Amino acid sequence: MKSALGTDMLLVWKRQKEKVFLVLATLALLFSLVVLFTLIIDAFLDGLPRLNLKFLTSFPSRKPEEAGILPAMVGSIYVTVLTTLFAIPLGVGSAVYLEVYAPKNRLSAAIESSIATLGGVPSIIYGMLGLELFARVLQLGRSLLTGALTLALLVLPIVIVSTRESLRAVPQSLWEAALALGATRWQALKDQILPVAFPGILTGIILTVSRAIGEAAPLIMIGALTYVAFLPRGVLSPFTTLPIQIFNWVSRPQKAFHANAAAGIIVLLAITLSLNALSIVLRNRLEKRAPRTL
Amino acid sequence: MKETQRVLRRAKKEEAFVRHLFFVFSLVAIFTTLGIIGMLFFESFLFFRKVNVLPFLTDTQWTPLFYEQHFGILPLLCGTLLTTGIAVLVAAPLGILIAIFLSEYATPRTRNICKPILEVLAGVPTVVYGYFALLFVTPLLKRVIPSLAGFNALSPGIVMGIMILPLVSSLSEDAMHAVPQSLREAGYALGSTKFEVATKIVFPAAFSGVTASFILALSRAIGETMLVTIAAGSMPQLTLNPLVPVMTMTAFIATVSLGDVPAGTLEYQTIFAVGLVLFLFTFFLNLIARRLRQRFREVYQ
Numbered sequence: 001m002k003s004a005l006g007t008d009m010l011l012v013w014k015r016q017k018e019k020v021f022l023v024l025a026t027l028a029l030l031f032s033l034v035v036l037f038t039l040i041i042d043a044f045l046d047g048l049p050r051l052n053l054k055f056l057t058s059f060p061s062r063k064p065e066e067a068g069i070l071p072a073m074v075g076s077i078y079v080t081v082l083t084t085l086f087a088i089p090l091g092v093g094s095a096v097y098l099e100v101y102a103p104k105n106r107l108s109a110a111i112e113s114s115i116a117t118l119g120g121v122p123s124i125i126y127g128m129l130g131l132e133l134f135a136r137v138l139q140l141g142r143s144l145l146t147g148a149l150t151l152a153l154l155v156l157p158i159v160i161v162s163t164r165e166s167l168r169a170v171p172q173s174l175w176e177a178a179l180a181l182g183a184t185r186w187q188a189l190k191d192q193i194l195p196v197a198f199p200g201i202l203t204g205i206i207l208t209v210s211r212a213i214g215e216a217a218p219l220i221m222i223g224a225l226t227y228v229a230f231l232p233r234g235v236l237s238p239f240t241t242l243p244i245q246i247f248n249w250v251s252r253p254q255k256a257f258h259a260n261a262a263a264g265i266i267v268l269l270a271i272t273l274s275l276n277a278l279s280i281v282l283r284n285r286l287e288k289r290a291p292r293t294l
Numbered sequence: 295m296k297e298t299q300r301v302l303r304r305a306k307k308e309e310a311f312v313r314h315l316f317f318v319f320s321l322v323a324i325f326t327t328l329g330i331i332g333m334l335f336f337e338s339f340l341f342f343r344k345v346n347v348l349p350f351l352t353d354t355q356w357t358p359l360f361y362e363q364h365f366g367i368l369p370l371l372c373g374t375l376l377t378t379g380i381a382v383l384v385a386a387p388l389g390i391l392i393a394i395f396l397s398e399y400a401t402p403r404t405r406n407i408c409k410p411i412l413e414v415l416a417g418v419p420t421v422v423y424g425y426f427a428l429l430f431v432t433p434l435l436k437r438v439i440p441s442l443a444g445f446n447a448l449s450p451g452i453v454m455g456i457m458i459l460p461l462v463s464s465l466s467e468d469a470m471h472a473v474p475q476s477l478r479e480a481g482y483a484l485g486s487t488k489f490e491v492a493t494k495i496v497f498p499a500a501f502s503g504v505t506a507s508f509i510l511a512l513s514r515a516i517g518e519t520m521l522v523t524i525a526a527g528s529m530p531q532l533t534l535n536p537l538v539p540v541m542t543m544t545a546f547i548a549t550v551s552l553g554d555v556p557a558g559t560l561e562y563q564t565i566f567a568v569g570l571v572l573f574l575f576t577f578f579l580n581l582i583a584r585r586l587r588q589r590f591r592e593v594y595q
Contacts, residue, residue: 261425
């Protein structure tokens with residue numbers, strides 16, 4: 001009897017531990033949720049009064065109430081479009097080469113380990129590469145082109161890794177069917193494999209775009225100007241971007257500029273978070289459909 | 295007949311063209327890696343011709359822009375260690391709790407709701423985190439700790455912990471998810487509760503994967519720039535006090551490049567020397583994490 005009671009107590013104690021754990025885990029999840037919402041609400045409370053059409057269409061100014069984010073937004077759009085133009089062909093091409101064509105040799109292994117290494121390099125170091133290689137050696141200066149090339153190298157590993165995952169998810173039978181009909185590997189890729197892998201690749205690209213829009217450190221390294229009172233004229237023009245403009249306003253002591261920063265943050269968050277949401281929705285739909293393709 | 299041959303020849307040509315083109319594309323990754331390593335070592339070499347390695351590693355002051363120049367990297371390392379240490383202290387326990395919950399307890403529905411929210415946290419631009427740390431978290435903490443300075447290591451450290459939390463939780467969850475079901479069932483057969491299976495079987499079995507997630511998160515935190523540049527200050531101090539302004543390696547690089555530093559000067563070379571140290575840290579941390587994850591995969595596949 002005594003030992004049975006002991007076992008009972010032990011079981012109760014075990015259940016208690018389990019409950020405590022579940023409460024703690026829920027709290028941890030809630031905590032991250034609360035932080036996310038606090039961050040968004042804080043930006044809205046500070047910045048919403050400043051957010052109006054004039055703010056979106058004005059140039060930066062020494063007077064905080066007159067300053068706006070027009071050149072920063074235009075600069076962000078230009079840099080992001082250019083970055084994707086460079087990064088997508090390079091990234092998707094590299095991914096296809098590694099998944100489909102690469103022979104098993106030391107060069108392929110070197111490419112693989114380069115990509116793994118690049119994935120872990122801090123973004124600011126890409127900025128140093130951009131400063132040294134594009135701005136100085138190639139004499140592109142502190143231009144849109146330098147910024148876009150730098151960011152393209154930065155996001156390249158992300159594009160490659162996500163594209164390879166999407167390619168690998170395509171059923172092998174599709175390959176075999178196409179090749180059995182006498183297609184070359186490129187024909188199979190172009191007409192069968194890439195269309196099937198496309199939504200997955202697109203998800204990766206959307207995340208890449210979101211990353212490029214939010215990136216500030218490498219662009220600061222290459223000296224993207226923080227005071228730009230004009231719109232970029234061509235790819236060799238100096239520029240600024242939204243995150244850099246926000247950084248510039250946050251680092252000033254005046255409260256009025258902080259409100260500007262918050263208003264800029266609302267715009268930036270609206271863009272990056274909706275891109276993130278889009279990629280999540282896309283991926284969830286893919287995951288649901290995955291079994292059917294088998 | 296001739297027509298077929300023509301089509302075939304064209305297809306073959308296309309195939310060869312594409313293969314060569316994509317091969318050249320994939321070389322970009324190698325050249326980028328070589329470019330980064332080459333540039334860091336080259337400019338650092340120029341730096342170390344003017345400044346000795348020994349004081350660089352042992353001097354306790356970092357004042358490269360003052361009249362009396364000191365080039366001791368220890369204060370910058372200290373600033374980086376302090377902010378990232380706090381970040382990992384925040385992210386590790388929260389990340390493990392969430393990972394165990396998502397991998398062992400959550401229904402697929404709960405998981406499908408929770409994981410995207412965590413991913414959104416990872417998608418917030420770092421300048422936004424900087425703003426949040428400087429203008430929300432620091433004033434909030436000041437109410438509890440009145441001696442907290444406006445710029446400090448504590449607040450960006452905590453916010454950075456939240457920033458890297460999704461990395462820890464999702465990689466740890468992957469590792470736990472990969473633990474074979476048979477191990478869990480063996481545990482249940484011996485009369486273990488779900489909690490015991492989670493903490494005494496799954497967690498130890500996934501330990502190398504979990505450790506890898508910590509190391510990757512640490513490496514990410516070390517390289518983080520905007521958050522610490524905005525909220526941690528720009529005062530290189532050899533201190534472990536999280537309440538005072540510090541300067542991290544990344545913040546130094548960013549701050550120097552904000553001013554227009556002419557190439558070839560010692561100031562210019564200084565950022566590359568610091569960049570080299572930063573690169574070496576993240577490189578080896580990533581290497582260790584990769585090895586750990588590889589070993590983990592080998593055991594369970």
